[in-house]
Amino acid sequence: MVAHVLRLRLAMMLGALRGDRRDVIRRSLGVIVLIAATVVAAMSAAGLADAGRLTTAVVTVLAGSAVTLGFAVGPPVTASVDPLDPRRFAVVGPEPRPLAGALLLAGFLSVPVVVVLVLGVALAIAWGAHGANAVASVASVVLGVTTCVLFARVSMALGALVRRPRQSRELMSVYLVAVLVVVVPVGVFLGSLEWRGVVPSQLASAAEILAWTPIGAAWGIALAPSAGAAVGSVVVALATVAVLAVAWFALVTVLLTSTPRPVPVRERGGLGWFALLPGTPGGAVAARSLSYWLRDRRYLVNVVIVPIAAVVSTVPLLVAGVPLELAVLLPVPIMALFFGWLPHNDLAYDSTALWMHIASGMRGAPDRIGRLIPVLLIGIPILAVSLPLAIVVHGRWAVFPAMVGVCAALFLAGLGLSSISSVLAPYAVSRPGDSPFQQPQRTGSGGVVAQGLVMAGAVLASLPSAVLTWQAINGDTVDSLFALWVGVGIGAGVLVVGVAIGAVLFERRGTRLMEFAEAT
Known part of the structure; x- marks a missing residue:
């Protein structure tokens, strides 16, 4: 089953470059732009080797936390449809656990995950220049990518359980509230900092706190300020992966044993x-x-x-x-x-x-x-x-x-x-x-x-x-x-x-x- 699902995932990725000529051209241009942006971002990440250790650690944790949070909230905000929804396999009567494991592995075969992996390797190069342990660097990248994949899988599974019309005035209001709660405080905080050639102490404190949270723990392992902080980040990262994995396997079981709600034909049914x-x-x-x-x-x-x-x-x-x-x-x-x-x-x-x-x-x-x-x-x-x-x-x-x-x-x-x-x-x-x-x-x-x-x-x-x-x-x-x-x-x-x-x-x-x- 695992091999079949992985081949199916690869075929779906390549199939995106087939079809109508205009769609193929548009998607090809998007891939080219994405590759160029990834190369530039990877070079910038590797260039952190010339920066200070504290600067590299702060940038790593903040950027990694933002990326991980994006994997968690991106699917519901963009109303993304999971191409590997477990319910699509229900017709063949699979066992929930093997299917959940196969779909989890297939989740690593996606363009966003590949981009994160490339950036993680570039960051590992910068970490090595600052004396980071090789095992810690590998563990940080692996746990970081795994956390992103699990967050995306769980988020899409939850979205499948509570599927709603893609756009509605009420739904957009909820998204706007979420953006205000997250973006405005962060923007005000960053705008109030005084940059004088060194990392502001407030930003360093924020990175230190994020390194103990589920979204930033994996990225704070390699350049942790102390051995105790590194161990704490490892524990939080492993606990996050374990909890998300359990949630994913449980959600697959629920999806395979429940009837999906019919998606309304009209965009807005009038019930608000x-x-x-x-x-x-x-x-x-x-x-x-x-x-x-x-x-x-x-x-x-x-x-x-x-x-x-x-x-x-x-x-x-x-x-x-x-x-x-x-x-x-x-x-x-x-x-x-x-x-x-x-x-x-x-x-x-x-x-x-x-x-x-x-x-x-x-x-x-x-x-x-x-x-x-x-x-x-x-x-x-x-x-x-x-x-x-x-x-x-x-x-x-x-x-x-x-x-x-x-x-x-x-x-x-x-x-x-x-x-x-x-x-x-x-x-x-x-x-x-x-x-x-x-x-x-x-x-x-x-x-x-x-x-x-x-x-x-x-x-x-x-x-x-x-x-x-x-x-x-x-x-x-x-x-x-x-x-x-x-x-x-x-x-x-x-x-x-x-x-x-x-x-x-x-x-x-x-x-x-x-x-x-x-x-x-």
Whole structure:
């Protein structure tokens, strides 16, 4: 089977140069341009032998991480169709494991993989000039190429499971959000560096961190700054390959034993988010919530007010004499707090439409999780773009991880507590179609108490990370990464517990929630 699949793969690659004359000419020109670009890139990579060891190590890790990430996200972004989709072999009844192994080997026979292999060999030459061990260089190239292939295989397999129309407004919105979250912070970071003939310390630190991640570990082995760092990179790279390999074999089994969804003939079927998100209870709630958040002016006003209020909050600090480099760090945590607080009364905005959830017998977990999806898709990009800009004005990228920890704690903890508050203490809001600034009369103070408790709880949960962040701002950079993990850990914990409690309350208080919706 392996030999047959490899011959099939080679035939498909050569077959791309056959057919209509115009297509052949266009593809041939593309191959020529690709070969020329590969040769130039390989010469540049080999030319790193004349650069410093630190420069070579930083360039290797950053470039390798970018290439590996491209293999992981490229297939879904470009809507690529896998020519060796395991489902195409289902008609001959193959065993999943042998087929998965054969397709994995065939994955090495592709133009992008060959280009990466050529660049890896050129980098190995440069590594040797800096005294890198030959075994370490070979291991780095082999693990790097293998990681790229596995990421591409797994990404395409996942795409085959959730195949959607190639283009849709909603899908392009998701891709745009992903690009903003990744590209803007990286661009701001690189643009803020001071290049004075040496590698900036921030860039070296970023490369050192990437060398301990799944996308950069393989490329950080050869020129690791120490033996311990090299061993760590090897462990992470091997673990990444093992996890991806297990995922690939499992996905092949699933693909061979499941029925593919029919691909719609029309490019857009008119269902919007319902056609894009999974056909599960949680997916249905998320799709309906996204439609509300992106169309209902009551939601839009809340989203617009959050950044404005956060920026305005710095004015009193500047008037009071607080330095700009400190005051500029305040708006982003405030935005994180308010974004986490926004869904604290989301059930009330449904009005009488809430009966659909209760009458259908929906469980609490899909309802709670689905309603958080819009806030995550809106809040994360805004925070991801705003925080690097604030750090640029502040001037010290060393505090960036700590600020991420504080914002994560405020945001995630707020979402968790809001999941409880919206079920336990909903209060009347403006009805659908009314002005977002028109608020109905309230007979009690439950709404005010609920709002205050959610905010106070989120702030309390973020205090450990905030204390560590303040120490990092005052010069203790060791606390910066610790503050990141503390903030993310506490925020994620509160989120999970809050969603679980909110799910239980939703199932138990269905009758009272329906009475509330009818009464308001």
